[in-house]
Amino acid sequence: MRIRTPLLAVVATGLLAASLAGCGARDESTTESSAASPCTGSSSADAADPSELTLALVPSGDANKLVETVKPLQDALTERLGIPVRGVITQDYQAAVEAIGANQAQIGMLPPLQMVQACNKYGAEPALQTVRKGKTTYAAQFYTNNPDKYCDDAPVTGANGLLYCNGTESGTGPAGLDSLSKMNGAKTVMLQSASSAGFVFPSAALKEAGIDSTTDLDLTQVTSHPAAVLSVNNGDDEVGVSFWDARETVVADTPDVAKNLVVFALTNEIPNDGVSISSSLSPDLQQRISDAMEDYASTPEGVEALTAIYQITGLDKADPAALQQAQTEADTIGLGN
Structure with a gap:
C-alpha cells in the first residue's frame, strides 16, 4: 500500500x-456512549x-x-x-x-x-x-479511466457534463456495485481511513464484493478528494473513490476530467x-x-x-x-x- x-x-x-494535531485527549470514562444508541451530546x-x-x-x-x-x-x-x-x-x-x-x-x-x-x-x-x-445524504462514487473494463453499458453524459455508466448518473446509491468484483488487483486511490466517502463506505462495498481494500488492491492513499480525482485523471491509478461528484471540484481547472473519467458505481447513501x-x-x-x-x-x-x-x-x-x-x-x- x-x-x-x-x-x-x-x-x-x-x-x-x-x-x-496531537491535542490532549480528555478522560473518556464518562463520555463514551453505547454504540448501539445514537449519541446526542451533552x-x-x-x-x-x-x-x-x-x-x-x-x-x-x-x-x-x-x-x-x-x-x-x-x-x-x-x-x-x-x-x-x-x-x-x-x-x-x-x-x-x-x-x-x-x-x-x-x-x-x-x-x-x-x-x-x-x-x-x-x-x-x-x-x-x-x-x-436538496439532500442530507450522498453516495460515495467509484470512477475510472478504463470504462471498457468497468461499465456494462455505454457511458452517458449527466446534467453536469460528466460521464456515468451502470445507472449512476442520478447520484443516488447504491448502483453498479456488481462491477466492483473487477477491481481485484487494480491500482486504486482512496483517502485516509477516517474518510467516510473516501475509504469507509467504499471499503465496506468492496468487502461485500469479496475484496479487501487494504490487501486485494494496489492501493494509494491521498489526503483529499480532488487529489484522488486527479490521480486517476493523470493515469497514476485506474480507479478512484470520492464523494459524489468530486469531479466537479476540479473540472474547471482540469477540463479533460469530463472526458477521461467515468463513474461506474455508487455506495449506499452516507449521512x-x-x-x-x-x-x-x-x-x-x-x-x-x-x-x-x-x-x-x-x-x-x-x-x-x-x-x-x-x-x-x-x-x-x-x-x-x-x-x-x-x-x-x-x-x-x-x-x-
Whole structure:
C-alpha cells in the first residue's frame, strides 16, 4: 500500500489557521456512549460564555483556499453571536475531533463519522447536518479511466457534463456495485481511513464484493478528494473513490476530467457531514451557535459562502440516528471508535 501525503500548507491571511494535531485527549470514562444508541451530546449547564470561539474545519482540497473562503462564515458568526469567532484548519479529520475534546475548538465542521466520534468520546453535540442539492445524504462514487473494463453499458453524459455508466448518473446509491468484483488487483486511490466517502463506505462495498481494500488492491492513499480525482485523471491509478461528484471540484481547472473519467458505481447513501458543538459550552450558547449557523445558511450570502467552503447549500437539524450509520459501516470493516 502506498500513501501519498502532501504537506498541508496552511497560510494565515486575515484568519488564524492552525494545525491542531496531537491535542490532549480528555478522560473518556464518562463520555463514551453505547454504540448501539445514537449519541446526542451533552452541555455544561453553568458554563459562562467564553471570550472567543474557535471553529475547526477539516482540510478539503486546497487548504490555502479554504483559509480564505471560511472568513465570511467566521465574520457572520462573530456578528450574530457577539463573540469573536476564529477559524482554524486542522491537520486531518481526527485532529479536529481531538481539538474539540481538548477544548481547543468549540465548533467543528466535521464528516459524519467524526461527528459520531466527537459525541461518543467527548460529548460534543451533533447539532446540524449539511444540505447539498436538496439532500442530507450522498453516495460515495467509484470512477475510472478504463470504462471498457468497468461499465456494462455505454457511458452517458449527466446534467453536469460528466460521464456515468451502470445507472449512476442520478447520484443516488447504491448502483453498479456488481462491477466492483473487477477491481481485484487494480491500482486504486482512496483517502485516509477516517474518510467516510473516501475509504469507509467504499471499503465496506468492496468487502461485500469479496475484496479487501487494504490487501486485494494496489492501493494509494491521498489526503483529499480532488487529489484522488486527479490521480486517476493523470493515469497514476485506474480507479478512484470520492464523494459524489468530486469531479466537479476540479473540472474547471482540469477540463479533460469530463472526458477521461467515468463513474461506474455508487455506495449506499452516507449521512452528510455537519456541525458539532463542544460539551464545554452552556446549552444556551450551543443553541445560539446552531441558530446563528442556520440563519446564515438561509441567506444568499450564507449559501454563497458555505458553497465555497464545502459545497453546502443549506443546514438542517442533525439526525443522530442517521449519523450513527457511518459508525456502523466503519465497524463492518474493523474501524471502531
